[in-house]
Amino acid sequence: MASAVALTLTQYDAGETPGAIAARLRQIGVDDPDLARSLYVSGAASTGRIVYPQLGGLRPDTASVMTVIEQTLSTAEGVTTVSRTLDIRLRRIAGVWRFDTLASTGGEPPANPVPLSxxxxxxxxxxxxxxxxxxxxxxxxxxxxxxxxxxxxxxxxxxxxxxxxxxxxxxxxxxxxxxxxxxxxxxxxxxxxxxxxxxxxxxxxxxxxxxxxxxxxxxxxxxxxxxxxxxxxxxxxxxxxxxxxxxxxxxxxxx
Missing domain, CATH: 3.30.1380.10 (Muramoyl-pentapeptide Carboxypeptidase; domain 2)
Structure with missing residues (x-):
């Protein structure tokens, strides 16, 4: 489920809207229109590739799945790729693991980077x-x-x-x-x-x-x-x- 959510968030065509992403999320059992905007870049075509999904925490009915995903964005200015560690939370309901929330989108480049050692x-x-x-x-x-x-x-x-x-x-x-x-x-x-x-x-x-x-x-x-x-x-x-x-x-x- 975590990988399916990550891929759905990062695979869309140029000109598609968050509404189209939200519709695909509903197809995998996730009804959260705001989630669809998490990794959306207006005007870009996006493809995603799962690098690795790793457990970040596990309890009987809740889990964190830290999912590293590469997102490649194509715009008129060129092609860029960014790899993020998403913290995707799952909850087990009636014995089935389902999406709960996206706890982290993996951050952004720091606005004020420090001098490096x-x-x-x-x-x-x-x-x-x-x-x-x-x-x-x-x-x-x-x-x-x-x-x-x-x-x-x-x-x-x-x-x-x-x-x-x-x-x-x-x-x-x-x-x-x-x-x-x-x-x-x-x-x-x-x-x-x-x-x-x-x-x-x-x-x-x-x-x-x-x-x-x-x-x-x-x-x-x-x-x-x-x-x-x-x-x-x-x-x-x-x-x-x-x-x-x-x-x-x-x-x-x-x-």
Whole structure:
């Protein structure tokens, strides 16, 4: 459902109106005319491509699905592509997961970007680190810890990887609680693949993903690692649960 909503919001022809998008949303069971305007650009033709949908939170009857989508816009001025991390909330009703709300459209370029540190520049320029634009904007806004940026560079030396979220697009809170997430504090990233291996498909002992978790666990500035494994037993720095089967949650100690 989350991917269907994301694609419906980002696929329209030049000259189409939000009303046409709203009609297509109704075809997938979503009756929300305002939602249709979320990623609409007047006069543009738009196509969408799902990069990866990742769980941002899971409770028995509610869920957050952080969906990275590439939106390509074609106008008379040319073609541009932007990748956003959407926070799409679902609710289970009578046993069926249905759309609830769009909690985040993935942000916008900061109006007042900060001067970038050497680590920030290095992360942004590193082709081994695949970042959605939402995460790039977080770095340009100065919202990401220097320690986290350092870990990101060192992880790229271990293996190239793909990021779902840094700050924007992740729930502000630890989903289902009132406690602030490490993401909204600029202290965490979520990784959905290492090299060409999706975390959810690389969960065997000794796999590249398993070795990456072991390496991360050895780093002194890592506060918590959520993954398919609990290396030090439940309650330690390395933890696992149903939510962290499709990604690595990497959180650092505060600067």
């Amino acid at each position: 050497p680590a920030a520049i290095a992360v942004l320029d590193d082709t081994r680190i695949a970042l959605p634009d939402s995460a790039r904007w977080d770095i340009h806004a100065g919202a990401v810890s220097e320690r986290l940026l350092s870990v990101m560079l060192r992880l790229a030396d271990f293996a190239p990887y793909g990021v779902i979220t840094l700050v924007t697009g992740h729930p502000w809170e630890i989903f289902g609680t009132d406690r602030q997430s490490d993401h909204s504090r600029g202290l965490a990233l979520d990784v959905y693949r290492l090299s060409d291996r999706l975390v959810i498909e690389d969960r065997a002992s000794g796999s590249l993903t398993h070795e990456a978790v072991r390496w991360l666990y050895s780093q002194p500035d890592i506060a918590r690692i959520g993954s398919p494994w609990a290396l030090d037993g439940f309650g330690g720095r390395s933890f696992t649960d149903a939510l962290h089967q499709d990604h690595l949650h990497i959180a650092v100690i505060a600067d």
